[in-house]
Amino acid sequence: MKLGVDLGTTRTIVATADRGNYPVVTFYDGDGEAHEHLPSVVALDDDRLVFGFEALAAARAGAPLTRSFKRVLAAPDVTAETPVTVGTRQVPVLELLTAYAAALRTALVEQSSLSEELTVDSELQAAVGVPAHAHGPQRFLTLEAFRRAGFTVVAMLNEPSAAGFEFTHRRRREITRNRTRVVVYDLGGGTFDASVVDVAGTHHEVLGTVGLNHVGGDDFDLLLADLAAESIHQRVDDLSAPDRDDLLEQARELKEHLSPQTRRLTLEVAGTEVGVPVTAFYGRATPLVEQTVDAMGPLMGDADDHVDELHDVAGIYLVGGASGLPLVPRLLKERFGRRVHRSPLPAASTAIGLAIATDDDAGYSLRDRLSRGFGVFRELRDGEAVGFDPILGRTDVLEPSGCRTATRRYRAAHDVGWYRYVEHTDLDEHGGPTGDLVPFAEVLFPFDPVLRDGRDLTRVPVQRRDDGPLVEERYTLDEHGIVQVRITDLDSGYSQVHALRADG
Ligand SMILES: Nc1ncnc2c1ncn2[C@@H]1O[C@H](COP(=O)(O)OP(=O)(O)OP(=O)(O)O)[C@@H](O)[C@H]1O
Ligand SMILES: [Mg+2]
Structure with missing residues (x-):
């Protein structure tokens, strides 16, 4: 069975490839009600972790519930062991x-529209999505979790790149020989991503990507809940956990049903009914939406300087549930003035695109970009200073089948090589990393053969050497955007391989 799996911050949506169609999978909750998603939530039911609809049911009966655990993956310093709080338990994020x-696999086999076709032993070939600007550890942990749960992960795609496939598929009758460019704007529950995709038939090339790892629909819920609480001089953080959850749930519900005619929203804060004018909510939400619009600047070209680039873009394609907020198309039109279309299935667009990616017969192909830069801080001058070397740039192309490599050679000037790897959003004019900086691996390599006895190199003071070996660092970037380094002493042939990820 071929599946596209969009693990969202709030909802997990699955689509399947079925003879050129890509239907969204229906999941049934405990009452037999149909839903086109599995909630991305976990609860602690007595001593047992339960997920999805079972977790929501347990929470209604009083069990502690944890939402949006995907956000933990986006933290700059995440490792497999990073704890996620579920009630009284701390669960390592990879385990969770x-x-x-x-649980998703079980739900597919036992309680979904695919159940009749699946058994516990069925092979599930999945294309899995990750936010476009996801850093290496986030990609690695996502891939690893699906593999450990028994999925055969056939591809990992950036979410907006997958939504680009859905855009083309939807318009396949209109496709001409002409190339078009589309900007995919994806505002989900916890993340924002936008990509410019050059579409030539079924071949897609991502020309650029921007993203914010911490802006999404969850934040709008919180803003609205805050406004409601403030109106009776309370703070959301001071409410009891059940009152807080209840208020956030009301906020989400109201936000999802806002229409251009809505004037006033009524919420209940710990038993007290309060009214919030929609204008107050929009006032608070505007800076957040503007952050996403500002972040698109580099993709759209500065309106005055790059008239040609602007001219090239056919339209902005809105996907992700939170792009349903009427403010979003309004602010986009104000800023960019071009045609803004919302996907008819905004929440499922990514999952459908992922299902298309698993379908060899569909003939879609993709050239994507790394979207984050990668480089290394290393010791200079007896460890008194550090220098930064960029290794891969954020616009470097990700090859769908195979690897990209980068190699550096130099004569070692110290007895120990101390490499601190980071991912970054961009480089400043001096070549230093800027933006979101994610330190995610440290490698110590013994240049001096005497030190190659397995000792703890962190305890060896770095010293200058004039007779160091010729060293080669060879970086390979696989199709999932995960980097590996092989460091070799070319004089003796001694080498080490390190997968560069947060937990070493
Ligand atoms: N009509 C609507 N108007 C505004 N917001 C909406 C609407 N429908 C859904 N949302 C919000 O969209 C968000 C969920 O969107 P989506 O399902 O695309 O996110 P996700 O895939 O779970 O998250 P992410 O892609 O960030 O990991 C929620 O915050 C939800 O409240
Ligand atoms: Mg999403």
């Missing part, structure tokens, strides 16, 4: 994610 993916 693996258990969630296993």
Whole structure:
């Protein structure tokens, strides 16, 4: 069975490839009600972790519930062991994610529109999405969790790149020989991504990507809940956990049903009814939406300087549930003035695109970009200073089948090589990393053969050497955007390989 799996911050949506169609999978909750998603939530039911609809049911009966655990993956310093709080338990994020993916598998086999076709032993070939600007550890942990849960991961795609496939598929009758460019604007529950995709038939090339790892629909819920609480001089953080959850749930519900005619929203804060004018909510939400619009600047070209680039873009394609907020198309039109279309299935667009990616017969192909830069800080001058070397740039192309490599050679000037790897958003004019900086691996390599006895190199003071070996660093970037380095002493042939990820 071929599946596109969009693990969202709030909802997990699955689509399948079925003879050129890509239907969204229906999941049934405990009452037999149909939903086109599995909630991305976990609860602690007595001593057992439960997921999805079972977790929501447990929460209604009083069990502690944790939402949006995907956000933990986006933290700059995430490792497999990073704890996620679920009630009284601290669960390592990889363990939690693996258990969630296993629960998704069980739900597909037992309680979904695919159940009749699946058994516990069925092979599930999945294309899995990640936010476009996801850093290496986030990609690695996502891939690892699905593999451990028994999925065969056939591809990992950036979410807006997958939505680009859905855009083309939807318009396949209109496709001409002409190339078009589309900007995919994806505002989900917890993340914002936008990509410019050059579409030539079924071949897609991502020309650029921007993203914000911490802006999404969850934030709008919080803004609205804050406004409601403030109106009776309370703070959301001071409410009891059940009152807070209840208020956020009301906020989400109201936000999802806003129409251009809505004037006033009524919420209940710990038993007290309060009214919030929609204009107050929009006032608070505007800066957040503007952040996403500002972030698109580099993709759209500065309106005055790059008239040609602007001219090239056919339209902006809105996907992701939170792009349903009427403010979003309004602010986009104000800023860019071009045609803004919303996907008819905004929440499922990514999952459908992922399902298309699993379908060899559909003939879609993709050239994507790394979207984050990658480089290394290293010791200079007896460890008194550090220098930064960019290794891969954020616009470097990700090859769908195979690897990209980068190589550096130099004569070692110290007895120990101390490499601190980081991912970054961009480089400043001096070649230093800027933006979101994610330190995610440290490698110590013994240049001096005497030190190659397995000792703890962190305890060896770095010293200058004039007779160091010739060293080669060879970086390979696989199709999932994960980097590996092989460091070799070319004089003796001694080498080490390190997968560069947060937990070493
Ligand atoms: N009509 C609507 N108007 C405004 N917001 C909406 C609407 N429908 C859904 N949302 C919001 O969209 C968000 C969920 O969107 P989506 O399902 O695309 O996110 P996700 O895939 O779970 O998250 P992410 O892609 O960030 O990981 C929620 O915050 C939800 O409240
Ligand atoms: Mg999403």
